[in-house]
Amino acid sequence: MVARSSLSHMRVSIGGLEVKMSGEGGGGEDPQKLKRIAAAAYDYDMDARWSDYWSNVLIPPHMAARDDVVKHFKCKFYQRYIDPDLIVEPMATSSSSQPARPSATSATHESSTRQRSTGSSSRPSGASSTPPPNSTSLRWDQQTIQFSVNAWVFVVAVLAIFPLVPKNLSDRAYRLSLLGTACSSVYSLYSLYGKPRAWNLQAVQVWFQTVIVTKDFIYSVYCLTFVSSNLCLKFALIPILCRALEHVAKFLRRNFSRSSLYRKYLEDACIWVESNTTTLSILSSQAEIGLGVLLIISLLSWQRNIIQTFMYWQLLKLMYHTPATASYHQSAWAKIGRSVNPLIQRYTPFLSTPISAAQRWFLR
Known part of the structure; x- marks a missing residue:
């Protein structure tokens, strides 16, 4: 009897936090509560996957600074990589003047979860099977639209580069994939940053300085540069394919991780894509630099387009300095310099002066 009583109360230490548990079958702590405590105590800073996961979360900057938003995405990360059985509730976006709604929703959700785990089919009289409406449904719609467009872009781009497709169909698929990526990038910019607060020079300048350093802006300009050109370079679809592949894999991992078809x-x-995003980014940067070289070579042909070449090299300059793409482009340019500079100094030293002038323009 004493031994049984001693087992009725025990303490479990999770990540430095002590949780008191009362034994005896169903009288213990709710398992989801213990999982939430474990998720809160997890050392995310020591997990390299967390920084990569957080850098790919598409939310406005003012929301990224909120503690409740960070905690919500930490729970999502913990559910994906550590404990798939953790139930992450929708993020409450109501104002601070209504503090009781999230807790009420949490209690209802925990109660329904407990009933399902015990096999009970009864439901509270006032319970509803649909979650309360909030901004999560709007965010879900935006993500679904982005997934649909990027999946369509991926299929059309593969069709464009497939060698057995007729040339007229391949060229049309090439332009449609560029247009789809441009629309997806513009929609993402609008959903994240909206439009300028006022249509005057100062407000537009502030808004433009915010969006010009984003990858979505770079890809929108990139696609418009090639879709408006008579020169059809299938090589330009490599960054498009990499971008679409990352977005599609991320959406499938987030929303279909429990689907049997997805798992099979x-x-x-999808796991390979998410674990090799750096490799895909390096491949995209190398392809973008290679396109700049191809455009310079095309100036010697009848299909030359001086304006497009100049605009694209301005875009490459932006990619070199923008934080979102700078590390990959700077690394690629450094590798090119280590390989090309010795050859120029040895065989064509007369090119050193114009190349130095071009470097000064590119780096300033």
Whole structure:
């Protein structure tokens, strides 16, 4: 009897936090409560996957600074990589003057979860099977639209580069994939940053300085540069394919991780894409630099377009200095310099002066 009583109360230490548990079957702590405590105590800073995950979360900057938003996405990260059985509730976006709604929603959710785990089919009289409306549904719609567009872009881009497709169909698929990526990038910019607060020079300048350093702006200009050109370079689809592949894999991992079809056919591919985002970014940067070289070579042909070449090299200059793409482009340019500079100094030293002038323009 004493031994049984001693087992009725025990303490479990999770990440430095002590949780008191009362034993005896169903009388213990709610398992979801223990999982939430473990998620809160997890050392995210020591997990390299967290920094990569957080850098790919598409939310406005003012929301990224909120503690409740960071905690919500930490729970999502913990659910994906550590404990898939953790139930992450929708993020409450109501104002601070209504503090009781999130807790009420949490209690209702925990109660329904407990009933399902015990096999009970009864429901509270006032309970509803649909979650309360909030901004999560709006965010879900935006993500679904982005997924649909990027999946369509990926299929059309693969069709454009497939060698057995007729040339007229391939060229049309090439332009449609560029247009789809441009629309996806502009929609993402609008959903994250909206429009200028006022249509005057100062407000537009502030808004433009905010969006010009984003990858979505760079990709929108990139696509418009090639879709308006008579020169059809299928090589330009490599960054488009990489971008679409990352977005599609991320959406499938977030929303279909418990689907049997996903686990059977797509899980390995999506895991590989998410674990090799750096490789895809390096491939995209190298392809973008290679396109700049091809445009310079095209100036010697009848399909030359001086304005497009100049605009694209301005875009490459922006990619070199923008934080979102700078590390990959600077690394690629440094590798090119280590390989090309010795050859120029040895065989064509007369090119050193114009190349130095071009470097000064590119780096300033």
